[in-house]
Amino acid sequence: xxxxxxxxxxxxxxxxxITNAGTIKALDRINLTxxxxxxxxxxxxxxxxxxxxxxxxxGLLPPNSRISAGRITFDGKDLLKASSKEINSLRGxxxxxxxQDPTTSLNPVFxxxxxxxxxIQQHKAVNRQIARAMALKQLANVELPEANHxxxxxxxxxxxxxQQRVMxxxxxxxxxxxxxxxxxxxxxxxxxxxxxxxxLSRLRHSQNFSMLFITHNIDIVSKVCDRVAIxxxxxxxxxxxxxxxFSNPKHPYTQALMKSIPRPRKSIAETKRLNVIEGSIPDxxxxxxxxxxxxxxxxxxxxxxxxxxxxxxxxxxxxxxCHLY
Amino acid sequence: xxxxLGDRIFLAGAMIIGIMLFIAIFAPWISPYPAQGEGQTVPNxxxxxxxxxxxxxxxxxxxxxxxxxxxxxxxxxxxxxxSILVSFLVVMLAMGIGMAVGLTxxxxxxLVDEALMRITDIFLAIPHILLALNIVxxxxxxxxxxxxxxxxxxxxxFARLARSQAIAIRNRPFVMxxxxxxxxxxxxxxxxxxxxxxxxxxxxxSIDLGxxxxxxxxxxxxxxxxxxxxxxxxxxxxxxxxxxxxxxWVALFPGLFLTxxxxxxxxxxxxxxxxxxxxxxxxx
Amino acid sequence: xxxxxxxxxxxxxxxxxVLGVLVITFYLSHILPGNxxxxxxxxxxxxxxxxxxxxxxxxKKPLYEQFFIYIDGLLHGNLGESISLQAPVTTLLAEALPNxxxxxxxxxxxxxxxxxxxxxxxxxxxxxKLDNVLRVFSMGLVALPYxxxxxxxxxxxxxxxxxxxIASYGGSLFFISQNSIPTITGSYLLDAILTGRFSAAAQILxxxxxxxxxxxxxxxxxxxxxxxxxxLAVLNQDYIRTAKAYGIPSSIIERKYALKNAISPxxxxxxxxxxxxxxxxxxxxxxxxxxPGLGFLIFxxxxxxxxxxxxxxxxxxSLIQGVTIVxxxxxxxxxxxxxxxxxxxxRRIKL
Numbered sequence: 001x002x003x004x005x006x007x008x009x010x011x012x013x014x015x016x017x018i019t020n021a022g023t024i025k026a027l028d029r030i031n032l033t034x035x036x037x038x039x040x041x042x043x044x045x046x047x048x049x050x051x052x053x054x055x056x057x058x059g060l061l062p063p064n065s066r067i068s069a070g071r072i073t074f075d076g077k078d079l080l081k082a083s084s085k086e087i088n089s090l091r092g093x094x095x096x097x098x099x100q101d102p103t104t105s106l107n108p109v110f111x112x113x114x115x116x117x118x119x120i121q122q123h124k125a126v127n128r129q130i131a132r133a134m135a136l137k138q139l140a141n142v143e144l145p146e147a148n149h150x151x152x153x154x155x156x157x158x159x160x161x162x163q164q165r166v167m168x169x170x171x172x173x174x175x176x177x178x179x180x181x182x183x184x185x186x187x188x189x190x191x192x193x194x195x196x197x198x199x200l201s202r203l204r205h206s207q208n209f210s211m212l213f214i215t216h217n218i219d220i221v222s223k224v225c226d227r228v229a230i231x232x233x234x235x236x237x238x239x240x241x242x243x244x245x246f247s248n249p250k251h252p253y254t255q256a257l258m259k260s261i262p263r264p265r266k267s268i269a270e271t272k273r274l275n276v277i278e279g280s281i282p283d284x285x286x287x288x289x290x291x292x293x294x295x296x297x298x299x300x301x302x303x304x305x306x307x308x309x310x311x312x313x314x315x316x317x318x319x320x321x322c323h324l325y
Numbered sequence: 326x327x328x329x330l331g332d333r334i335f336l337a338g339a340m341i342i343g344i345m346l347f348i349a350i351f352a353p354w355i356s357p358y359p360a361q362g363e364g365q366t367v368p369n370x371x372x373x374x375x376x377x378x379x380x381x382x383x384x385x386x387x388x389x390x391x392x393x394x395x396x397x398x399x400x401x402x403x404x405x406x407x408s409i410l411v412s413f414l415v416v417m418l419a420m421g422i423g424m425a426v427g428l429t430x431x432x433x434x435x436l437v438d439e440a441l442m443r444i445t446d447i448f449l450a451i452p453h454i455l456l457a458l459n460i461v462x463x464x465x466x467x468x469x470x471x472x473x474x475x476x477x478x479x480x481x482x483f484a485r486l487a488r489s490q491a492i493a494i495r496n497r498p499f500v501m502x503x504x505x506x507x508x509x510x511x512x513x514x515x516x517x518x519x520x521x522x523x524x525x526x527x528x529x530x531s532i533d534l535g536x537x538x539x540x541x542x543x544x545x546x547x548x549x550x551x552x553x554x555x556x557x558x559x560x561x562x563x564x565x566x567x568x569x570x571x572x573x574w575v576a577l578f579p580g581l582f583l584t585x586x587x588x589x590x591x592x593x594x595x596x597x598x599x600x601x602x603x604x605x606x607x608x609x
Numbered sequence: 610x611x612x613x614x615x616x617x618x619x620x621x622x623x624x625x626x627v628l629g630v631l632v633i634t635f636y637l638s639h640i641l642p643g644n645x646x647x648x649x650x651x652x653x654x655x656x657x658x659x660x661x662x663x664x665x666x667x668x669k670k671p672l673y674e675q676f677f678i679y680i681d682g683l684l685h686g687n688l689g690e691s692i693s694l695q696a697p698v699t700t701l702l703a704e705a706l707p708n709x710x711x712x713x714x715x716x717x718x719x720x721x722x723x724x725x726x727x728x729x730x731x732x733x734x735x736x737x738k739l740d741n742v743l744r745v746f747s748m749g750l751v752a753l754p755y756x757x758x759x760x761x762x763x764x765x766x767x768x769x770x771x772x773x774x775i776a777s778y779g780g781s782l783f784f785i786s787q788n789s790i791p792t793i794t795g796s797y798l799l800d801a802i803l804t805g806r807f808s809a810a811a812q813i814l815x816x817x818x819x820x821x822x823x824x825x826x827x828x829x830x831x832x833x834x835x836x837x838x839x840x841l842a843v844l845n846q847d848y849i850r851t852a853k854a855y856g857i858p859s860s861i862i863e864r865k866y867a868l869k870n871a872i873s874p875x876x877x878x879x880x881x882x883x884x885x886x887x888x889x890x891x892x893x894x895x896x897x898x899x900x901p902g903l904g905f906l907i908f909x910x911x912x913x914x915x916x917x918x919x920x921x922x923x924x925x926x927s928l929i930q931g932v933t934i935v936x937x938x939x940x941x942x943x944x945x946x947x948x949x950x951x952x953x954x955x956r957r958i959k960l
Binding site for chain 2: 754
C-alpha cells in the first residue's frame with residue numbers, strides 16, 4: 001500500500017439525474033482518493049451509485065445528469081472544469097476504462113486491429129505499423145494466444161473472455177495512470193472471471209497503474225484490491241484496507257454483505273439458508289431521513305432516523321459512516 | 326419537462342385529421358355549392374375570362390372554379406370525402422385480409438405458415454401502386470374496383486404483423502389451457518389471439534392511411550380511379566394540367582388539401598409508432 | 610455461412626419471388642377477367658381480332674398449358690404486342706427502360722446526397738430545434754404527392770420564371786433528333802456524354818432538374834428519417850461509449866464508427882427508393898413529357914385523357930403487364946443487392 005501520493009481526488013461530489021419522476025440523487029457528497037499504483041475497489045449493489053462514480057470521472061455521464069457539487073482532481077487537474085479537448089486527450093492515454101459487457105462494448109463491424117490501433121493512433125503520432133506492433137505487444141501482455149491472428153478478427157469471432165482481455169489490452173496500450181474497471185467480470189463466466197482477476201493481479205506488477213475496480217461482488221475485491229470503499233445509496237459507508245474490511249467489517253451494511261456471500265459447507269448438515277439483507281435499496285428521489293440504511297439496519301436507533309452519519313476515520317486508514325462509532 | 330415533439334406532432338396531426346373528418350362527413354352541409362361539389366354542371370360564371378369555365382377566385386367562389394364552372398372549394402370538400410372514405414375502407418379490408426392470413430399462418434405454423442408467408446413475400450415484392458394499377462386495369466375504374474385493388478395491395482404488412490403476434494401468443498399458458506379444454510382452433514384464434522394482437526396492427530393502420538390516400542389520388546391521376554363526376558383530388562389535379570399556366574388555382578388548392586390530409590395521417594401514424602415501438606428507446 | 614452461400618441462397622429466393630410475381634400477373638391477366646382476350650385486344654376489337662388473340666394466347670387450352678405458353682413467351686423475350694402502340698412490348702420496354710433508369714438513379718442519388726447528411730445532422734442533437742425542424746420537414750416531404758409537386762415546380766420555375774424548360778428532354782420535342790444523339794445505352798443523357806456531346810448533355814441534364822427534384826422529394830424524406838433513426842439507435846450503443854471513453858473525437862465517431870453501423874438500413878432504403886422511383890416515373894414522365902420512358906408507357910397504356918365520363922378506350926394490358934414485370938424484377942434485384950451489401954458490411958448477419 002502506497003501512502004500519500006494521490007492520483008485521483010474526489011471531493012464532495014454530488015451527481016443528480018433529472019427524470020420524469022423526479023430528481024435522483026445518485027451520488028451524495030462523495031469523498032474518495034486513489035493513490036498512485038493503488039487498486040481501489042468500489043463495492044455496492046445496483047443503484048449504489050458506483051457506476052455513476054466511474055462515468056463522472058471519465059466524463060461520460062448521460063445528458064440528463066447534473067453535477068451539482070464537488071470536484072474531481074486528477075494529477076492536479078480539475079476534471080470537471082477541463083475543456084472537452086483536454087478531457088479527450090486524457091481519455092485512453094492517462095485514464096482509460098474497461099467496460100462491463102465486452103460483447104457490446106466492441107464495435108461489431110470493425111476488426112480488432114482497427115479498433116485497438118485507432119486508440120493508439122489517436123493519442124500517439126505513430127503510423128499504423130508501429131501502432132500495430134504496440135497492439136501486438138499488449139495482446140501478448142494479456143496472454144492472448146496468436147495475437148497476430150486475433151487482430152484480423154471481428155469481435156464476435158472471439159469468446160467473451162477473450163473480448164474482455166482485448167478490452168484490457170486496449171485500456172493499457174498507452175500506459176495510463178488510472179484504469180477504471182466497471183464490473184469487468186460481471187458479464188463473463190465464473191472460470192473466466194477468475195482468470196481475468198489473476199491477469200489483473202499480474203499486470204499490476206508488470207505495468208505500473210492505479211485501478212478503480214467497481215463491482216457488486218465483495219468477494220473478488222479482496223483478491224485484487226489494496227483498499228476498498230463500500231457504497232450504499234449514493235454514499236460511501238465504509239472504507240479501508242480490503243483485507244481488514246473483509247475480516248473485520250464495521251458498518252452494518254458491510255457486515256450483512258459479508259454474511260450473504262454463499263460459502264461451500266463441509267457437509268449438508270452445515271448448509272445454512274442463503275442470508276439476504278431484508279428490504280431493498282431506498283428510493284433515491286426521496287430517500288429516508290437520517291441514515292439511508294436505517295430501515296434495513298438491525299442496529300438502528302433513534303439517532304439513525306434523524307441524523308445522517310458522516311464518514312469518519314475511526315482508526316488509522318479506516319473510515320465508517322455510522323452512528324455506532 | 327417540455328413536451329416531446331412526438332406529442333406535439335400527434336396533436337397537430339389529430340387536429341388536421343379532425344378538421345378533415347369534419348369536412349368529409351359534413352361536406353353536403355358546409356360546402357357553399359353542394360350540388361356543384363357533387364358534380365353538377367353549371368353555367369359559366371366568367372365566360373369572358375375562360376370559355377372552359379375556369380374562373381379565378383372571387384367573392385362568390387373563394388378558391389375559384391374548375392373546368393365546367395364548378396366551385397373549387399365544394400369540389401375539394403367532396404374530394405376529401407372520397408379520399409377519406411376510400412382510405413378507411415381500404416385499410417379495413419387490408420387489415421381484415423392481413424389478419425386472416427397472418428393469424429392463420431402464425432397460429433398453425435409449419436407448412437401452412439411457410440406457404441402463406443411465401444405468398445406474402447411475393448405480394449410484398451410488387452410495388453403497391455403497380456399492383457393496384459394492374460387490378461384496376463382489369464376490373465375497370467370505379468370506386469369499388471379501386472377499393473378492391475388497393476385493399477389487395479396493402480394486406481401483406483398486416484399479415485406479417487398478425488403472424489408475429491400470433492406466434493408470440495400461441496404459446497402462452499392461457500392458449501394451452503384452451504386447447505387442452507378442447508376448444509376449436511377457430512375459436513381460439515378468434516376469441517383469444519385476435520384481441521391480443523390488435524395494437525401493433527392499429528399502429529400499422531395509422532401509418533398506412535396516408536400512403537393509401539396518396540395511392541388512390543395517384544390512381545385517379547392516371548385515370549384509373551373513381552369515375553367522374555365523383556369528386557377526387559387526384560383527378561382534379563390531372564384535369565388542371567391543361568389550364569395550369571393560366572389558372573394556377575385549379576391545381577394548387579386540391580393538391581394543398583391532399584398534402585395536408587396525407588400529412589395529418591402521417592403525423593398520427595408516426596406519433597403512434599414512436600409511442601409503441603420498444604426499440605426507439607427514449608434517453609431517460 | 611460464407612458470402613458465396615449467402616448470395617446463392619438470396620439469389621434463389623429472389624428467383625422464387627419473381628416466379629411468384631409471374632404467377633400473379635398470369636392470374637390477373639388470364640384467370641381473373643371475364644374474357645382475357647378482351648384485355649389484350651384493345652378498344653372495340655373486331656371478332657377476328659378477338660379470335661386471333663384467343664389463339665395466340667392459347668386461351669382455349671387448359672390452364673397449365675396457358676401458363677407454359679406464357680412463361681415460354683417470356684423466356685423468349687416475347688411479352689406480347691402493344692395494341693395501342695402497335696409494337697412488340699419488349700421493344701417498347703427496351704426503348705423506355707434506360708431513360709427511366711437514369712431518372713430513377715439520379716433521384717436516388719439526390720435522395721442519398723441530401724437525405725443522409727440531413728439525417729446525420731438531425732441525429733447529432735436529438736430533440737433540439739434543428740432536429741425538430743428536420744423531422745417535420747421530412748414528414749412534409751413524405752406527404753407531397755409526386756404529381757402535384759411536379760406541376761407546381763413546372764409552374765413556378767419553368768413557365769413562371771423561365772429558369773428551366775417546361776418539358777421534354779433537352780427542352781423541346783425535337784432536341785434529341787436535332788442533335789442526332791446516337792443510341793448506345795438508350796439513355797439520352799448517358800449517350801450524349803459517352804459520345805462527347807457535352808453541351809447537348811448539359812442541356813439534357815438541365816431539362817431533367819425539375820423532374821429529378823420532384824422524383825427525389827419523397828425519397829429524400831424517407832432517407833432523412835431512416836438515417837436519423839438508424840444513427841440514433843447506433844449512437845446509443847455501448848461501443849460508441851467505448852470510443853468516446855478512449856478520447857476519439859465526436860466527428861470521427863460519427864463519420865467513421867457510427868455511420869458504418871448505421872448505414873445498412875439506409876442502404877436497404879436507398880435500394881427500395883430506386884425501385885420506387887421507377888414507379889414514380891409514371892407521374893413525372895407524363896407531366897414533363899419525358900419520352901420514351903416506363904411511366905410514359907403506362908400513361909399511354911391506360912388511355913390518357915380519361916377525364917371524360919368514360920374511360921377512353923380499354924387499357925393496353927400487355928404493355929401494363931410488361932412494365933409491371935420489369936419494375937418488379939428491378940425491385941427484387943435491388944432488394945437482393947441491398948441484402949448482399951448489408952452482409953458485406955456487417956459480418957454477423959446470417960440467414
